[in-house]
Amino acid sequence: MSTSTADSPDLDRLREQATASLRRLAQRPDADELAQAKHQVEALRNVRELDLMGRLAEAVSRVDPKDARNRRLYAQYLIDSGKASAAIDLLKPLAARLAKDHPEHAEATGLLGRAYKQIFFDAGDTSSAGAREALKQAIAAYRRPYEENRRANAWQGVNLLALLSRARSVGLRVAPDLQPAELAAELVATLEAVPVAERDKWYLSTLTEARLGLGLDAGHMDELERQLHAYVSAPGTAAFQIASTLRQFTQVWGLDDARPAARGFDPAANRARNLPQILRARLLQLPGGGLEMSSGQLQSLRSAPPPEAGQLEAVLGTQGPQTFAWWRAGLESARSVAVIRQKLGRRLGTGFLVRAADFGLTPGEELLVLTNFHVVNANGASPGIKPAAAEVVFEAADPGRVYTVSELLWSSPPDQHDASLLRLSTPVADIAPLVIASELPPRPVAVADASAAGASADAPQVYVVGYPGGRELSFSFQDNELLDHEGPDGGQPQIPGVCRVHYRAPTEGGSSGSPVFNATAWEVIALHHKGGKFGMPRLNGQPGTYAANEGLAINTLIAAMHAR
Incomplete structure (x- = not known):
């Protein structure tokens, strides 16, 4: 699948343009160049290029320090890169100087809530005084803009609902005048009244989360699952949206926990507990996302009973059971x-x-x-x-x-x-070896065109499973197209006996030695060994460079072993 869409532009071109903007901003940029740089900050956020986003937002701030939108985006970069306290120091004065009817006021205030929320969930002990104070501050920050304009700021209301439910689950009495069940019903009614023409790209995810709160309280999951199906199957739904919903469902609502935040062990809670697994299965099949799991999470997910076929079909459609079986096969492969x-x-x-x-x-x-x-x-x-x-x-x-x-x-x-x-030194037991693919996927059609920016719209996908940056085990499925390879048909190897494979995937140091899987059967097609955001020479005699990762085709490794 191609990522050259409005929400996920061609990464090579975007990175090059943003880098050029950094050089211009260091000189004397004109109004058009400054406006272009501001647009690129948001575009970089959408494709999770955080480092370049932060550098460009900083450069824009030095030229135009009063641009509220850029300052808010800069704060978002700080939160996403683990600097929530610095983001709070930026957002507080920003929200204070903006009029309440300024379009960035509600955004900045809501983002302030997200910064406090992140501090709460990052705390090793969420029962500590500091963590509970952060939760209180997050609830207050989300509540203000929602009550100022319930319809326009429904996303703040949904975050308020989720955090209220979380606070109740840990015995924290905050905002006692608000009842989660009443707030959930109010949010659903408010959102359903929004005219179709005025519904933005976050509408479906916001309504889905509101229905989660309502469903957990009322004990009914059918309406929630119908809403979730409409959301995840909508043509415009991108992976970064589903990843955001998954984060809310797991981190805030606690649906991966043994005891969900809002309910006990009743049937509705047990059914809700399956939803994160279903979302992960869907997420793996879309470009633009990312997922890291601890060894404990993976073992827990692998041992958990699968959702019923009816629930899988209700959320993912008729292919739901097949999609979930494919996801579970990926989990099994990760053990190796x-x-x-x-x-x-x-x-x-x-x-x-x-x-x-x-x-x-x-x-x-x-x-x-x-x-x-x-x-x-x-x-x-x-x-x-x-x-x-x-x-x-x-x-x-x-x-x-x-x-x-x-x-x-x-x-x-x-x-x-x-x-x-x-x-x-010791034989491995109870872990299956990975299956080696008999051949490489077909070369994408577009690679024959030297001017092509990347893979074609129907390019095969690949998946890399490893330990990027030495962190948790990671499933790489962001921008994960096969770009080119030197195998049949038409490949022109430059190193005798070696077949290189190029693909996009968000790998980094620590990913070296990871298996590269095909998308159909979790079979290994290559051994990952390097990558770069810029400057990778194209394969098969094509001129120029691009952003790509490189692996070595497994079948040529096997041939080298036989020939030694």
Whole structure:
């Protein structure tokens, strides 16, 4: 699927334009150049390019420090990059100087609520005095704009509803004059009265969350599930919207918890508890999102009973059970992906389980770990380490079990296959190896055009599962198109015996050694080894560069093993 839409413009072009704007803003920009830079700040936010967004918003602020919209977007960057307190220091004076009828006043006040909300949920102990004070401040910040204009500021009202329910669940009596059930009914009525022509892109998600509050209180899920189906299946619904809803459902409403925030163990709450899983399944099939899960979350999701077929169909349509089965297959595949770390030290990269037989080795049923040469190699060539210094942990399967490496069976340097095949000191049990794809997906049609900005509208998708930045296990499905490869048909390998694969995916340091899956059957097509936002030379003799990640086709690694 292409991401060249109004909400997700071509990333290469946007990054280049924003970088050019940074240079112009450092000089003497004219009015048109300044206006263009301001527009790019929001465009960068929409595609989650936070670092570049923050730099550009800072540059705009230096030229036009009184632009309220840019200051509000800058505060959003601060929140999204973990600087909620700095965002509060920016938003308070901004909201104070704006008239209540200014279009940015409600936005700034609502964002102030989000900053306090983030502080509450980031607290290690949400029962602490500081966390509870942040929750009170968040409720107050969302309440003000909602009560000033209930129809225009319904999204603040929905956040108010969610936080009120959360406060009640932790025994915090705040805003005792507000009752969540009454507020939910009011929100649903207000939203349903909005004329169709005036409904924006957040309308369906806002109404869906209001119906969640109403459904949990009344004990009825049917209307909520019908509304959720209308939302997730709407043609204009983007992954970043569903990701936002998923965050609200899990973080604020607590639907992933053993006991949802608003209800106990009644049937409605049990049915609601399935909704995050269904949303994740839908999210994986859309470009523009992102998801990181702790090993505990993944184990919990894998062991949880699947939703009933009727509920899956109610939310995802007739293909719901098939979509969910595909998602569960992805969860199962993640168990075979390991973090590779230095003994008593930092995380270095990712590896994954393969069958020895797939690489022409015996005994065929032995399970081996494949990773990059630049993660583990015989001489410990930087930035990698020697096999004896490596630890391998399959955190999604057993985070407490640490494997060491007994032997480096084969390796190929970074200018070839950038691969190392490791034998573990202890056999791996109860974890299945990943399935190797027999062939690469077809090359996207548009790559034959050297002027193409990226993949075609019907380009195959790929998925990368690994440990970006050494953080939690991550499913990469943002902007995840296959761009090109050097395999059949028409590929022109430049390195003898090596087939490179280019794709988009939000990988970073720590993703090295991750499996790259096809989108149809969770089969491994490549070993991820590097990427860059800019400057990756195109494949197959095409001129120019683009933003791409690069992997090495698994079938050529296997051929190299057979030929050694």
